[in-house]
Amino acid sequence: MTSMISSTLRKGPIMASLLLAAFVALLSQTVLNVALPKMMEDLNVNESTIQWLSNGYMLVNGVLVPISAFLFNRFSTRKLFLVASSLFAIGTIICAFSGDFGVLLSGRLVQAVGAGILMPLMSVVILTIFPVEERGKAMGMMGIAMIFAPAIGPTMSGWVVEHYDWHVLFYIIMPLAILAVIIGAIFMKDVIKTSLPKLDTLGVVLSTVGFGGLLYGFSDAGTAGWGSTTVIVCLALGGLSLLLFVIRSLTAEKPLLDLNVFKYPMFSLTTLINAIITMAMFSGMILLPIFLQNIRGFSPLDSGLLLLPGAILMGIMSPITGMIFDKVGARWLAVVGLVITTITTYEFSHLTADSTYNHMMLIYTLRMFGMSMLMMPIQTAGMNQLPRRLNAHGSAMSQTLRNVSGALGTAILVTLMTNKTASHAKELILAGNVDTTDQTKMAEITQTAMIYGINHSFVVATWLTVAALVLAFFIRKVKPHEEPAASRADFTNFDDVE
Known part of the structure; x- marks a missing residue:
């Protein structure tokens, strides 16, 4: 409490x-x-x-x-x-x-x-x-x-x-x-x-193995591939442990994480939207530096500098969107933000070897402007529906699912990029009847195939943002769920806090 x-x-x-x-x-x-x-x-x-x-x-x-x-x-x-x-x-x-x-x-x-x-x-x-x-x-x-x-x-x-x-x-x-x-x-x-x-020791063990297994499995899948024995074992063990953890949480008198937070529809909806947005956000954070350094040959510092204006704008906008949220709620902030994010993500699915540094910086900065209207307002809209006794559980659940979705998004997008790059390279070799010992020609094919793979991953990220956009129309302004009289007596009035 x-x-x-x-x-x-x-x-x-x-x-x-x-x-x-x-x-x-x-x-x-x-x-x-x-x-x-x-x-x-x-x-x-x-x-x-x-x-x-x-x-x-x-x-x-x-x-x-x-x-x-x-x-x-x-x-x-x-x-x-x-x-x-x-x-x-x-x-x-x-x-x-x-x-x-x-x-x-x-x-x-x-x-x-x-x-x-x-x-x-x-x-x-x-x-x-x-x-x-x-x-x-x-x-x-x-x-x-x-x-x-x-x-x-x-x-x-x-x-x-x-x-x-x-x-x-x-x-x-x-x-x-x-x-x-x-x-x-x-x-x-x-x-x-x-x-x-009382600490739910069994819940601790199950959550550690469950979330730890999924996080490591998804993270390793991005580099080792989904067919890796380590990935398969971690995901299977993590999934089974997580299932047992859910059963334990629903049956224990004092569970480690109270899954009753999902009885509140706005919390459930906003948590799902934020998970999707997190997956889509990682496309820009991971795929763009790969393109900048591996395709365009920019240094790590130049790659980081391209991302910096977007980061600064997002940091400036975050408290502003928070104040707007207090006035109008999260729905239209989320809709406008997701429209901008969807358009800019789609723009990144058309990268070429001639894409200019300034063009990519502009698109990324606009994308971060859209993102600035999303994460905090949407999370706050969901948390606002929870009674105060569930704030800690809601915060922990939201943070945990964001970690898992970030790892999952990274694994999926990197895997899609890798697979599409490999398959497209084979198609180009067969179509052009290229001698694989010709290093100059193979370097050109590798570059073209990697651009194709990166663009494909951005297309998938675009559809993720479209799904979040559709869900955003169902966000509504809510008040905290009323506590029973006995529970309400435990809380003091916030209005006295300076």
Whole structure:
């Protein structure tokens, strides 16, 4: 059961603590992507090994989120925030001074534990301290961290690895992580009422194996292929465990994750739309850098710089769309945003070897403008229907499904690109009766086939956005579900919060 404990809290300092911690956590999550090839060379490890710096982070983060609902009810907000932000800072320090891969991976996993608690904690605190009519603006501020940090990560990483040692990435993050702990120690307050819930140990095991298996299976499918034994075993084990977890959640008296959140139709609808949008969003984040670097020959820094204007615009627009949401609701924001996103995604399905840098930057920036109207307003619209006692469970469920859909979207789009590239290359070789030992001709065919594969994946992403657009017309403005009288008595009035 969650509720406000104090009615005299100052929301600004609490938000500042949360936003800084979330920004640093999300920046760290994406900052290594561009640097991995250089790190692989310096640490003398192969590609499958170095990927664990990203996959391990994602797995630990992903399996911790479902447990977060229990943690929020069991431990005070301040204590939980300080532990999570301190763990993240400690992990960053370990990474910054690591000398080999094992120490570096350990630091990344410690970081992931902190981040896995911080992100859902931010959502629940915002839902707790802000009244419904102000949540859009507050969630828009949260969107700055969620959108801006992952987008500037590759640009910063590209610049650092071109000019400095990769350790500098962690030297940059380290003081920010320590500052987040200090600010949190000064300003963070206890805003969620705690109780002594019993931990559903079986639920923890099933959710860890279930979500962990799916996340790893989908992630590995993007590189190893869907026929890989590891992928098949992980997906099968994850799917079975997840099924058992659902059964356990529906039958346990105090489940780890309360699936009753899906009894609220607007929450279910918006969660589905956000999952689809997340899958579509990854098309631009993954396929475009591949095109820029492998086809057009741009450097990692140039690739990152192309994405930067869109990231900045999205960060600026996030609080603005939040304020608009408070006035008009999510439906028309979502419809307009998805129309823009659909058109721009379709434009990316017509890439050629002659596509100019400025044209791609313009289309990507417009795409991010459309995306800025989607993620936070849609999520907030769904969360607004939940009674306060389910805020923690709703936040954890939404975050978990977003992680899974992101991994699934990546796997599907990369697989489609790879398969279409291979099949189209064969068609071109047969049609032109090309000698496969002719390296010049084969290089041309490989490039043409890869462009075809990337465009095909963007076509699929376009249809995903169309599906989300259709669903967006069913979004409506809702009020929080009324609590029974006995439960309502546990909550104080938000209007007194400064």
